[in-house]
Amino acid sequence: MRLIGWWARRVASAAATLTLVSILIFAASRLMPGGFAEVVLGPFATPEQQAEVSARYGLDRGVVEQYGLWLAAVLRGDLGTSMISGEPVTVEFLLRMPVTVELTLLGVAAAAVIGVPLGIVTAVRAGGRGGAAGRLAGGIGVSVPEFVLGSLVVFVFSRFALGLTIGGYRPLDEDVGANLRSIVLPAAVLAFFAVAVTARTTRDAVMGVLVEPYITAAVARGDSPFTIVVRHVLRNAAMPVLVVLTTITAYLLGGAVIVEYLFNLPGVGSYVVAAVGRRDYAVVQAGVLLAAAVFVVLNMLVDAATGVLDPRLGSAGEAR
Template sequence: MGAYILRRMVSTVAVMAMVGIFVFLLLRLAPGDPADMIAGPRATPEMIAGIREQLGLNQPLPVQFVHWALSILGGDLGISIFTGRPVLELISQRLEPTISISILTMILSVTIGVSFGILAAWRDGGLVDRILTAFATLGFSVPVFVVGFFLIYLLAIRTRWLPVQGYHPIDDGFGPWLVHLILPTVTLSVPYIAFIARIARGSMLEVLSEDYMRTAAAKGASSYSMLFHHALKNAGVPILTVIGLSFAGLIGGVVITETVFNIPGVGRLVVDAINNRDYPIIQGVLILVSGLYVLINLAVDLSYTLIDPRIRY
């Protein structure tokens, strides 16, 4: 067990080192001079030189990387070019909406997705299974922004049940906070519900076809006991994997969802930074998101040992 955890920790450090190198080179080796693009078409050579000095672009790449890596390890993500404020401060100010949407989305996706998968597997081949499978296929195929615009038209414009856009901090009250998160959360949850439901159904069907499950049924085990005490636990590894991947991959959907619903989260911050070519913000968000992705995968890998004891050895 200890050796397994140590191997996973070492591989996590190696992956983060590779991610850091990639993020560093991604912007510096891109076509064009970042300083020239930041300065704009009317900039003088002196202005461009000053920007290059500010960004440290006039130093050799290895020196730039060492300085950048040491700053990252010290918790300094740099200074925004256009606002002059620390990148970490800008990101922290946008975290609440993004974290709120992400947590509510995963709660909704896991609860409904796993339930749909179990129900479809239990009613394999029946009407319920066909309906849930059709929903999973449709939900996984339709883009998030299409779902968002449809829900806006149906629940905000047509019926006026929910607000169209905006965000209220939780300090303003739980009610306004939750009401403004319903549409973006449901929108973002649809593809993850479909994805988790499909994996859960397939995993449950595979386990339910095993000999020991038929033996349990022959001994008179209840459907509840077979589904939740035996089948779900043994089908847990692939389900847990897809839940971890879904949570780690939320940032892509959050960017689109926050743009559609005009929510001032990290996704909107990234979009604005790309439009303004604010490279420190882009790099800072990429590093934080990559680190979160790697840590979630590490947590998922370590949790396998609780579900399947064979992985410990």
């Protein structure tokens, strides 16, 4: 019963969060200067022409009524229809989702494969050169904005023939080699930040575990450093790392906009950015709501996994 109550509270909290997000994005899209009719028809359209376009897409109705109709459609699984292409938004997203998912998977894989070991080494060798180098790399990775690094990469690889392409994305099922050549650079730009954040989080978590009494006892027993790290450190430091990897996954799925735009990738992020400029309300609202839903769901799964990894936290959560 406690588990059912916990899930009920989490689901209710998630529903309230997504409802608030839907209200905010709906209001923000309508408050943008220049409506859909003005953008589509241009500055020389007559008021009669603008009114006709608004009536055609239901934009002449009250804002509350528009929101209610849109929310009811979303609850039925209908994200709406693009006012530009006339295609269902769900279909448009599904066509572009493989690009965003591929970028995200490569970024998260790099964070796990590079960031976690780097954080462990930095923590274990905190007093040596390895620790200083790891802290410096982490600081640079967190500090450099994606658009700065991405712009630099685009300039260098556009100016010099280095074997990797800028733009010209090819799906993985069409040409594996061309796909990798076009996706490696944007994935590396995304992974730069992800690796740095993961390394710093892993370092802090591991250093927090290394001062525990059971680590001192393991050292006194004569256990090797490798055994101590594998048996005692990794599991106890796993929860913060799991949380940050999940957060990075949600961030990359919903926040790869800049990288997709810079590298001209036909992903969901670049599609939503283009929709903002065209005032394609249905696409913008669905894109933001989908990103929020992914973030909320992944956080719920992390909370559940945390209780499995450390039953003490699960018991504390149930008590609260």
